[in-house]
Amino acid sequence: MNISRPGRLAVSTLSLTLIAAPALSQDGTGLRGTLSFDQRFDYSDNPDLLVFPDDGKITATTGLRFNLSSETRTETFNFNIGAEGIGAFGDGATDADDFDFRNESTGVSYSRDGSNSRLSLSASYSNRDIEDDVFGFFVDGEFDPDALIIDGGQRRLTQYRLGFQNGLEGPFGIELNARARDVEFVGTTDPELVNSENRSVDAVARLQLNRALTARVLTGFSDRDVSDALQTERSNSYVGFGLEGETAGGFTFTGDLTIDQSKTSELGTVVTDRDGVGISLSAAQEQNNSTLGVTLTSRIDDSGRRTSANVSRSFELPNGALSLSLGLSGQEDSTTELTTRLNYSRDFRDGRFSANVVQRPTTEDGAAFLNTSIQLNYLKDINAISSWDAGFTYGAASQFGAGSGDTQTSATISYNRELTEDWSLRAGVSTTRLESASGVDRSRDTVFLSVGRDFTFGF
Numbered sequence: 001m002n003i004s005r006p007g008r009l010a011v012s013t014l015s016l017t018l019i020a021a022p023a024l025s026q027d028g029t030g031l032r033g034t035l036s037f038d039q040r041f042d043y044s045d046n047p048d049l050l051v052f053p054d055d056g057k058i059t060a061t062t063g064l065r066f067n068l069s070s071e072t073r074t075e076t077f078n079f080n081i082g083a084e085g086i087g088a089f090g091d092g093a094t095d096a097d098d099f100d101f102r103n104e105s106t107g108v109s110y111s112r113d114g115s116n117s118r119l120s121l122s123a124s125y126s127n128r129d130i131e132d133d134v135f136g137f138f139v140d141g142e143f144d145p146d147a148l149i150i151d152g153g154q155r156r157l158t159q160y161r162l163g164f165q166n167g168l169e170g171p172f173g174i175e176l177n178a179r180a181r182d183v184e185f186v187g188t189t190d191p192e193l194v195n196s197e198n199r200s201v202d203a204v205a206r207l208q209l210n211r212a213l214t215a216r217v218l219t220g221f222s223d224r225d226v227s228d229a230l231q232t233e234r235s236n237s238y239v240g241f242g243l244e245g246e247t248a249g250g251f252t253f254t255g256d257l258t259i260d261q262s263k264t265s266e267l268g269t270v271v272t273d274r275d276g277v278g279i280s281l282s283a284a285q286e287q288n289n290s291t292l293g294v295t296l297t298s299r300i301d302d303s304g305r306r307t308s309a310n311v312s313r314s315f316e317l318p319n320g321a322l323s324l325s326l327g328l329s330g331q332e333d334s335t336t337e338l339t340t341r342l343n344y345s346r347d348f349r350d351g352r353f354s355a356n357v358v359q360r361p362t363t364e365d366g367a368a369f370l371n372t373s374i375q376l377n378y379l380k381d382i383n384a385i386s387s388w389d390a391g392f393t394y395g396a397a398s399q400f401g402a403g404s405g406d407t408q409t410s411a412t413i414s415y416n417r418e419l420t421e422d423w424s425l426r427a428g429v430s431t432t433r434l435e436s437a438s439g440v441d442r443s444r445d446t447v448f449l450s451v452g453r454d455f456t457f458g459f
Helices: 008-025 130-136
Strands: 031-044 057-071 075-089 100-113 117-129 154-166 172-186 196-210 213-226 233-246 251-266 269-287 290-301 304-317 320-331 336-348 351-364 367-381 386-399 406-418 423-435 442-458
Touching (some): 233 269, 251 290, 304 351, 320 351, 336 367
Antiparallel strands (some): 031 057, 075 100, 100 117, 117 154, 196 213, 213 233, 233 251, 251 269, 269 290, 290 304, 304 320, 320 336, 351 367, 367 386, 386 406, 406 423, 423 442
């Protein structure tokens, strides 16, 4: 039996919890703990999303998660840790499917609001089987193209974030955001899955010239080290100044002028060095229950110069909200692509519907991609103790100018029921389809049943 462990971050976050907990519990609401238990059974015809699947098998998954949180007038604190015990049995099971602890995760976050400042800190670690990440390929509502690569092994992800703002109520203020993201792949064979270290810092200093106009100075950099055969290093930096303002009629605007620089090195030698002037402009006008906005940007990164323009409109509806953005994005030495963003939500008397559609450009290892994502969710109450829900997700990633790329489509429908005041049941079916530009397609169909409950207590 192999047992994976969360790693050193679990020890450090637990230490921070023990230090912070007494102080937080002395003010406001104090500490609250939640222990979550879930027992799930799945039957899948291709659980590992193989090109040539083996026989189907039944998987039993026991999920355990603990969450500790506190919220006061000025502070919030949250700590969580969890793992899954997974075992398979049936005709398709092998010795490698013996019971094992997998998909560990842990995280801690803290924020504090002062009279004139704001501080936020967070750290997280996860060690997930790559084939299990296929169900979680949306990050912050947008598609993560790494999820289209299916392989054995695990992806270990460690992230740190720091945010600080000062001078919120004064004429002068600063804002600092720092991020670190380390990705490590263990037991994989795909050459595209390589370890990487990512660091970025962005800083802005603001000086209020009058009630309607503020000047600002901005700078930042990002660095990405890839553990490939060429030991690739990519760095981007910028420095500039700008203006932002707001009128009494609800018109807001920002304008920034920057000097952008991007370098790529292989085996310690600079292979590309780009620099140039960057510009970012935006304006928005508040109207009755809506906002109309326009943006124009032209910036340089390790994929070259990208110029984008879009128009957006958002509405407050009686039972929901709607926002829409349409634009064009052109990449240096490539074609111009359509970009869009649509967010819609509506509450019904006995349910809720939400839709999220995004098509936007990104840069990955010196190449420009156009990522497309669609998320649809619908929940409907049957009676006071039961409901059903359905979800659909679609994600695609293709390089600028390419006719097609890799795509993934997933759909789920489930029935939910409260068995007792504390216990709940969920049963349903799901399907996943992966289509590769190379012509290698994969699919998975699953039937699942889970029972779980939360134990909540105070300190």
